[in-house]
Amino acid sequence: MGILVAAAVVLVAVVFYIADFLSVAPPVLAATTSNGATNLTLQTVASYGHAPDPDWVTYLGRDSDGNWHHTTVYQLPAHTLVHVTIYNFDGASGLRNPFLAQIRGTQGGVASVNGKPVSVIDQDDASHTFTVPDLGISVPLPGVADNAPNQCSVAPCSLSMAHQTIRFSFVTPGPGTYRWQCFVPCAASFYYGFGGPMQTIGWMSGWLNIV
Amino acid sequence: MSTIESTPTTTPTKAPTFREQLVGFHLIWGVVLAAVGYFVCHWLGTKVGGHIDSQSATDQDDLAVFFGFLGATLGWLIGLGFFNYPLSRMLGRPASLVEGEEYGVWRYFRLCTDHKVVAIQYFVAVLFFFGVGGLNAMLIRGELTSDNATFIPAGNYLTLVSLHGTMMLMMMSAGVLGPLGNYLVPLMIGARRMAFPRVESLTLWLTVLAGFVLISAIFLGGFPTGWTGYVPLSVEARAGMDAYLFSFALIGISLCLVGLNIIATVMTMRAPGMYWNRIPVFVWGMLTTSILAVLAAPVLFAALYMAALDRTVETTFFLASNGGSPFLWDNLFWFFGHPEVYILALPGFGIVLEILPVFARKPLWGYRVAVAGMFGVALLSFMVWQHHLFVSGINANLRPFYMFTTELISIPTGIIFLIGMGTLWRARIRFTVPMLFALAFFFNFLIGGLSGVYLSDVPSDVTTHGSYFVMAHFHYTIMGGLVFATIGGFYYWLPKITGYKLDETLGKIHFWMMFIFFNLTFFPLFAAGLLGMPRRVSNYNPSLHALNVFVSISAWCLGLSLLGLLANIVWTQLLVREPAGPNPWLSKSLEWQLPSPVPAYNFERIPVINSAPYSYGIPDAPPVADFGKPAVLPGGPAITPEGGVI
Amino acid sequence: MSAVGAAANGAGADVRHGRRILIIWVIANVILVPIVIWVVGPHIPPYHASRQSTEQHNVNVVLTALATPVLLMIWVYFGYSIAVFRQRGAEVVDGPPLEGDPRIQITWLVATTAIVLALAVYGTVGLLGSSNGAGGGQGPTPLAKPANAAGALQVQVIGQQWMWTFRWPGYGGVETPYLVLPVNREVEFHVTSIDVAHSFWAYELGVKADAIPGNDNVAFVKPTQVRSFQIRCAELCGLWHGHMNTTGRVVRQAAFNTWIAQARVRYRGVTKQLPPYSHVYYPVPDQRAS
DSSP states (O other): OHHHHHHHHHHHHHHHHHHHHHSOOOOEEEOEEETTEEEEEEEEESOOOSSSOTTOOEEEEEOTTSOEEOOOEEEEOTTOEEEEEEEEOSBOOOOSSGGGGBOBSSGGGOEEETTEEESBOOGGGEEEEEEEGGGTEEEEEEOBOTTOSSOOOSSSOOTTSSOEEEEEEEEOOSSEEEEEEOOSOOOTTSGGGOSGGGGSBTTTEEEEEEO | OOSSOOOOSSOOOOOOOHHHHHHSSSHHHHHHHHHHHHHHHHHHHHHHHTTSHHHHSTTOOHHHHHHHHHHHHHHHHHHHTTTHHHHHHHTTOOOOSOOSTTOSGGGGGSOOOOHHHHHHHHHHHHHHHHHHHHHHHHHHHHHTTSSSOOSSOHHHHHHHHHHHHHHHHHHHHTTTIIIIIHHHHHHHHTOSSOSOHHHHHHHHHHHHHHHHHHHGGGGGTOOOSTTTTOTTHHHHSOTHHHHHHHHHHHHHHHHHHHHHHHHHHHHHOOOTTOOGGGSOHHHHHHHHHHHHHHHHHHHHHHHHHHHHHHHHSOOOTTOGGGTOOHHHHHHHHHHHHHHHHHHHHHHHHHHHHHHHHHHHTSOOTTHHHHHHHHHHHHHHGGGOGGGGGTTTTOOTTHHHHHHHHHHHTHHHHHHHHHHHHHHHTTOOBOOOHHHHHHHHHHHHHHHHHHHHHHHHSHHHHHHHTTBHHHHHHHIIIIIIIIIHHHHHHHHHHHHHHHSBOOOHHHHHHHHHHHHHHHHHHHHHHHHHHHTTOBTTOSOOOGGGHHHHHHHHHHHHHHHHHHHHHHHHHIIIIIIIOOBOOSOTTOOOSGGGGSOSSOOTTSOSSOOEEOSOSOOTTOTTOOOSEESSSOOBOTTSOBOOTTOOOO | OOOOOTTTTHHHHHHHHHHHHHHHHHHHHHHHHHIIIIIIGGGSSSOSSBHHHHHHHHHHHHHHHHHHHHHHHHHHHHHHHHHHSBOOSSSOOOOOOOOOOHHHHHHHHHHHHHHHHHHHHHHHHHHHSTTTTTTBOOOSSOSSOOTTGGGSEEEEEEEETTEEEEEEGGGTTEEESSOEEETTSOEEEEEEESSSOEEEEETTTTEEEEEOBTOOEEEEEOBOSOOEEEEEEOSOOSTTGGGOOEEEEEEOHHHHHHHHHHHHHHTHHHHTTSOOOOSSOOOSOSSOOO
8 A cells, every 4th residue: 555655656756857857848939921021020138037037138039919928939931031130138248259240141141230231240249149050140139338228127128228120131941940049158147158048948049940 | 992882782672652753863854954954054155155246146146055055964964863973972971883773664764873774775765866867868768769859958958968877876886885785794794783883874864865966956957067067067057056066075975984984894893704815705896896985086076166166156276268277177077987987887796796606506716816806997997087088188198098007907807707707617507587687797798898998999989989889888887787786686685685585587577678678778879879979969960860769769668677676676575575584595605694684783693704605516615604603713812792803 | 505526527527618618609700700890890980081080990890800709708608608507407506616727817817918908009009100199189289190290281170159160270260160171181170169168079080179168179180082071069068069060071172272262251351350360269258247
């Protein structure tokens, strides 16, 4: 009798243990379409402001209703020109490898920063990057000035607060799953700035599910 | 001699009431006070560390976590009653070697100075944590059935891998020293107890705490470095890394103490007539393992402490950009790490060479050479550690030297094979379950050892370092070697420990399943490594997909076979309970001349040893020991029944 | 448990069993060693994309050919023992009280020592000979250098979390995210990292060198085939360790010249911002201000 109870306890513990490892996956956000164009709209904010990690820097994505979701797993259609807009509400940290200050893999090899096309930014201005190494796409995001008024510190941020707007486009390949990450050491209080949110999917790193 | 009362010959008869047992110092209080200690000291830590730059930001105050773990350890030890004796001595109360032995079943949940109780506690703890590690392995193989998609989120996968490795290595370091070493060493040398009974219990409870601290890493964000904890990634990691550092440090302390205890016991508490050339080879295995543990564990502790300082108070021992060096960690860790794997292998040698004569019905062929081989392995194991760093950018002059020493270590290892082979020459082999496991040890360790020769050869190592080839090598030696030997040892000695037989048929089914699926799981991994699959990845070349699916299915079957071991133990030890009798295997070893289970204090009268326990085939061999005779050394003074060798 | 009085025919039994085991072993070797060398051998990785991977391949074949007799000896012996030296019947009987034979033990020791020494010499020669370190990272002061080291193509491999980039000191210090190498030319890799420990593993080329921050790890390779090769990270470096993969290419010298010239043009905007070429880098920022 005692053995059955012990076995049941063990089984429940095992199920919880396994579930704990499987359960943490951010939801998938699909790219939006308007007038036949496929759009992906993202924002980066210096601190999430909510549980479980309010001090962590993070990306968010916007759905077709204009609501922001805390996820970095984005679904895009295959063989399509995707227009990406990123609102960066965070300040600059600078790049550990200045090579990533160059825009690569986008249409025309440029990104527009607040309306002006650029092909390379200053390495000290980099706040984050949106890089998909397996597709050769990399776009550095210039940061908000340190003394800018009205800075945002709780996600989601509204466009009335200080931000930079970066737009670029790229053509998606065939179906597959590709990782993307930020390359700026933007995780505060982790050595090399690459710990914590930089190594957690759903914050500064994620997947592009191309279907 | 001393004022400590001599070891009594019977258990104290005053049995406490249930209420007295509940109120006393035991595991439940240990858990409660550990939790209290953690939260109190964690809060203290936040007050202390608040102004240190890296601690003041984001959700991760490593200093507080370490303080918390220290508080948990303190609470744990207080709750279990480890401070009672020191305090009572400070208050002038008399000395005593006995604590906790008067309880009934509660003995197993508290500090108990009976080495047999500690061994059984170790047995349960090792099985439990082995199960946790094994569960992780099943999940890892589940993830590896797909070459890219991640049904376990990528960050969690690394924690799984790290937890599997760390849990297994931490627990199996004491996997034989704990259960079998503590139980058998006093019995095999004719002593009533270990040299330091309270320390023995301390090592067990520190091991249990370490296991739970490691599991708590899950709640602190996991840790991404694997069991090797390489810097700078470990300095960069989240708070789960602190759990790794702290639990490994506890294990280091525990290993060191276990080793000291065994060395002291073997050196000073042998029965009269138990000369050095009559000690069973298993005890020699424990002795050499203990020497390694005592010498290597402190180096690990130093390395872990430095890493903890780097993570909390912003020292830069291991950070190149600030004057430190990642190579410092690599060398300190592997200086411990290589003897550590021999801490894992040597007990396997000891068990197998102990089992072989019993079921071959022949003396151990080359006793002194076997012992020399074990010492050779132990000595050389301190001289080879750079082979983990052949391509890491160490000074190129070192590589031929360490290639040479690493290849040298196959000589004493080969001696173990020679002795095994000699013992089987013209033997009369009985194929009982322990013997099957011992024979499988030789099969597996041969493959593991030969693959080690490939890894020791630097040109070959260039491709195989950090790949699945290394994984296959150490799983063959550690799991195919140590775990097979340990399970054989459990089948062999469990009837002595509990008094109940294990089922032979279930055991044979378990053996064959385990042997076949073990080889099916790990042999293909040699190929995976040679074909370019690195370690610790969930994303691999699609051409290796079929191989990985095959390995995963075999691994799940291997896990099922281990459940068969559990079923056998539960069925025979808890349900059927068929008495085994004092000597079901017809062994001549000293522990088998006692009743099963062994009574408290082992021997009513310390035996006088006549010979080594390998006198098979000798027509008029005397029994291994004389139990009735008063102990008198030839030409020497008489020894009281309670005393040991003078 | 009666003792077996086998001492009388002990010596004869020894010779009989010994001869049988030896014959079985020799036959097994005669069959299997040629199969290992000529049938299995060519399929043992790594293959022949570079002089270094060829050396590793040869070493692997030699080791396997040597391992085969050792393996067979143990298997034949144990197999024979299990088949022949068993307890027959239900009665537990003791075997002969053989406690050791110094001649056999010394012979074994001498033989194993000789094999080990030979292997060590063979490995050292292979390492320091014409393979120039067999493709492994030799640290900042390599021992085994090619004869014309001065003319080698210098490539710096920079590991970072989580991608590889490559810097070309001979071509203006340009940094590229892809690796292209000219065939039949000595290449000198300088592998380093700017954050945590990685390991640069060019599988088909047989090159593996850990990328340790603050360390310049030199490895030599001479690619001999025009082909592509996998680059993987072989040292756990965090979340995307298993995904830090790319594909390199070995091409003809002319194609390489074109490629590097185009790269210099494409990346000229950012080359100005790169720090001066150096064997190790300590980039700032170390971490983001909190």
